[in-house]
Amino acid sequence: MASCPRPTVAATREGTTTVRAPGALPLVGHTVRLARDPLGFLQARHGGAPVVELRFGTGRVQLLTRPDVVREVLVTGHRSYDKGGPIIEGARTLFGNGLGTCPREQHRRQRPMLQPAFRPSRLAGYSPTMQLCAEEIAGKWQDGQVLDVGRQMNRIAARVLMRTLASGDAASTAVRQVEEFLPTLMSTAFRRVAVPWAWPHELPLPSNRRYRRADTAVRASIDATIAEYRRAGAPGDDLLGHLVGARDEAGTELSDQEIHDQIKIMLIAGIETTATALSWTFHVLGRQPEIERRVYAELDAELDGRPPTGDDLARLPYLTRVLTETLRVYPTVPLLSRVATADVALGGREFPAGTEFFFSPYCLHRDPGAFPEPERFDPDRWLSERVGAAQRLAFIPWGAGPRKCIGDTYSLIEASLALATILTTWRLRPIATAKVTPTVRFSLHPTGLRMTAERRPARHRGSGLDIEAA
Numbered sequence: 001m002a003s004c005p006r007p008t009v010a011a012t013r014e015g016t017t018t019v020r021a022p023g024a025l026p027l028v029g030h031t032v033r034l035a036r037d038p039l040g041f042l043q044a045r046h047g048g049a050p051v052v053e054l055r056f057g058t059g060r061v062q063l064l065t066r067p068d069v070v071r072e073v074l075v076t077g078h079r080s081y082d083k084g085g086p087i088i089e090g091a092r093t094l095f096g097n098g099l100g101t102c103p104r105e106q107h108r109r110q111r112p113m114l115q116p117a118f119r120p121s122r123l124a125g126y127s128p129t130m131q132l133c134a135e136e137i138a139g140k141w142q143d144g145q146v147l148d149v150g151r152q153m154n155r156i157a158a159r160v161l162m163r164t165l166a167s168g169d170a171a172s173t174a175v176r177q178v179e180e181f182l183p184t185l186m187s188t189a190f191r192r193v194a195v196p197w198a199w200p201h202e203l204p205l206p207s208n209r210r211y212r213r214a215d216t217a218v219r220a221s222i223d224a225t226i227a228e229y230r231r232a233g234a235p236g237d238d239l240l241g242h243l244v245g246a247r248d249e250a251g252t253e254l255s256d257q258e259i260h261d262q263i264k265i266m267l268i269a270g271i272e273t274t275a276t277a278l279s280w281t282f283h284v285l286g287r288q289p290e291i292e293r294r295v296y297a298e299l300d301a302e303l304d305g306r307p308p309t310g311d312d313l314a315r316l317p318y319l320t321r322v323l324t325e326t327l328r329v330y331p332t333v334p335l336l337s338r339v340a341t342a343d344v345a346l347g348g349r350e351f352p353a354g355t356e357f358f359f360s361p362y363c364l365h366r367d368p369g370a371f372p373e374p375e376r377f378d379p380d381r382w383l384s385e386r387v388g389a390a391q392r393l394a395f396i397p398w399g400a401g402p403r404k405c406i407g408d409t410y411s412l413i414e415a416s417l418a419l420a421t422i423l424t425t426w427r428l429r430p431i432a433t434a435k436v437t438p439t440v441r442f443s444l445h446p447t448g449l450r451m452t453a454e455r456r457p458a459r460h461r462g463s464g465l466d467i468e469a470a
């Protein structure tokens with residue numbers, strides 16, 4: 001996808017060497033190039049200096065290109081960095097101050113309150129719901145139907161998140177509202193975060209009206225669900241029940257607004273990401289017959305045509321490797337950022353407090369030192385004997401350190417169960433004329449991914465014969 005010229009322009013500033021990315025245009029700097037081809041642009045900056053300066057208008061951002069330098073920011077030196085900068089500010093305005101957007105001070109209170117809702121025993125309890133949601137959505141497909149794969153996976157992920165989040169009458173309404181309105185919310189929200197001025201979003205345009213309607217509906221249904229839980233008094237064994245019952249060290253509970261913000265962040269961070277990972281997996285399986293054959297062989301041998309349970313996942317190691325490799329090649333969050341809260345030294349250079357840093361899981365996952373032939377989709381590179389420190393350092397689809405995705409294991413279980421459920425009954429075939437383009441929105445999206453659903457003959461499920469024969 002990208003050529004890799006080295007960053008070439010060097011200059012001296014305040015006694016340290018600044019490596020600037022070439023190709024900045026007057027006034028806009030690299031803005032247009034990044035907007036036009038973000039993945040190609042970022043990848044072309046890799047392979048040279050550990051820190052490369054990018055210009056956006058009058059602003060400067062430092063792109064970190066080496067896994068060890070990124071680890072310093074996220075893990076070992078994380079106390080000197082925080083979430084910040086225009087993208088995070090925009091996200092705070094839209095989604096509030098939940099776990100993914102809040103500054104570090106608030107994060108230290110919030111994370112321990114939410115973490116228990118994601119511990120293994122809780123996740124095991126969510127598995128049957130996860131499996132059922134995939135079965136419900138895929139159960140409505142017709143043999144030969146052309147699917148908008150992203151849309152279908154979003155419906156599964158939205159239903160899973162809402163049903164593991166809450167139950168009851170208000171929650172059922174919320175499930176419907178989120179399934180209906182979240183796609184609008186996500187696509188418009190991305191534009192709102194990318195265009196930082198308020199006035200274009202106030203114009204009486206159909207897209208602005210659609211956004212407001214979607215936002216109002218989702219807000220109202222979240223608030224109604226919280227109110228129902230408060231009224232019931234006894235929090236259930238789901239995510240919202242946990243949030244309503246959670247207390248911080250001082251014994252203080254979360255306010256309704258705080259719970260609202262947490263739910264909103266879960267919707268934004270937890271649905272499209274997982275849905276996109278699933279979509280890319282189907283895209284890969286459709287184009288790599290040998291990998292597809294091995295996935296079916298494993299599933300049929302282990303499940304013999306029955307629906308999967310959470311306990312089955314440990315016996316599906318090839319499926320797990322395929323998912324892991326999908327997240328390497330198509331990390332659903334392709335670009336992350338941090339702001340220095342103190343003067344820092346990184347990659348042999350010094351930066352004042354307030355410096356903004358970008359780093360890209362998409363690019364780090366193509367680090368040839370960790371992943372030889374990085375563009376080759378090879379699930380077996382995740383065989384345990386082939387995974388060492390270099391791979392662990394460079395592989396960050398869920399981020400790393402204290403702000404690492406709280407839903408990492410949740411999403412892996414959810415995606416594995418959805419895949420196993422769908423593949424037991426269906427085969428998704430690529431459409432020769434469909435052009436699939438990786439598009440950067442909040443997530444790395446397979447635009448144009450449409451596939452044909454083929455029902456597997458009942459006599460073949462559990463045998464893999466239909467797949468062998470193809």
Ligand code: HEM
Binds near residue numbers: 266396406412
């Ligand atoms: C394949 C699926 C997913 C991927 C690739 C993914 C990726 C990420 C990444 C990269 C971050 C770190 C952002 C940063 O360091 O700035 C993150 C944070 C977060 N994710 Fe996920 N995520 C996924 C699924 C989920 C799910 C299912 C949920 C909720 C159930 C979720 C909730 C969150 C939250 C709340 C945060 C903020 C954590 C914090 O700041 O403490 N994610 N995610």
